[in-house]
Amino acid sequence: MFGLTTPWWEIILRTAVVYVVVLVLLRVAGKRELGQMSAVDLVVILVIANAVQNAMTGGDNSLIGGIIAASTLVAMNLIFGRVANRIPLLEHLFTSEPTLLIDDGKLIQTHLQRENITREDVEMSAREHGIGDLSDVEAAILERDGSISIIPREGRKTMRTVRRIRQLRNRP
Known part of the structure; x- marks a missing residue:
C-alpha cells in the first residue's frame, strides 16, 4: 500500500512526460473541444486518463505512487501556467487567441x-x-x-x- 515498486523520480519523470504529451494532444484537438464536451468527448477523456495512468506510475499501484503522480500533475500545471504567462512564445503555444x-x-x-x-x-x-x-x-x-x-x-x-x-x- 505504501511501498513504491517504481522509483519516485521515475514516477515524476513519467508523469511530466505524459502531462506534456496530453497537453499537446488537447491543444491540437482545438479550443472548441475543451469548451463544451459531449458524451463522446467525456468518454475520450476518461479513456485517455485510464490509458496514461500506467504510463505515469510505471505499474506502481501504491498510495504513495498515486500521490507522487497527482502532485506532479498539479505542480506541472502551476509551472506551465506561470511560465506561459511570462514568456509570450510559450503562451502562444499553449493557449490560443479568441x-x-x-x-x-x-x-x-x-x-x-x-x-x-x-x-x-x-x-x-x-x-x-x-x-x-x-x-x-x-x-x-x-x-x-x-x-x-x-x-x-x-x-x-x-x-x-x-x-x-x-x-x-x-x-x-
Whole structure:
C-alpha cells in the first residue's frame, strides 16, 4: 500500500512526460473541444486518463505512487501556467487567441471551418444568451477556453426570438 515498486523520480519523470504529451494532444484537438464536451468527448477523456495512468506510475499501484503522480500533475500545471504567462512564445503555444465567428450579424465561414464549429453550435450559444436570430448578434467570439461569447446588437426587438421559439415548438 505504501511501498513504491517504481522509483519516485521515475514516477515524476513519467508523469511530466505524459502531462506534456496530453497537453499537446488537447491543444491540437482545438479550443472548441475543451469548451463544451459531449458524451463522446467525456468518454475520450476518461479513456485517455485510464490509458496514461500506467504510463505515469510505471505499474506502481501504491498510495504513495498515486500521490507522487497527482502532485506532479498539479505542480506541472502551476509551472506551465506561470511560465506561459511570462514568456509570450510559450503562451502562444499553449493557449490560443479568441476567434471571431460572427461579425455584424454575419457568420464568418472560414473561421467556423478552421475552428470546427457549426452554425448550430453558434445558434445554440446565441439562444443561451437569449437571442433567437443570428442577425441580432453584433459579434460572436470563440474564447480561449472554448466557450462562445455573444455580443447582442443594441435596440433589437425580441420578435424574431419569439418566432424562432414558435418554430422550435412546432417541430416534430
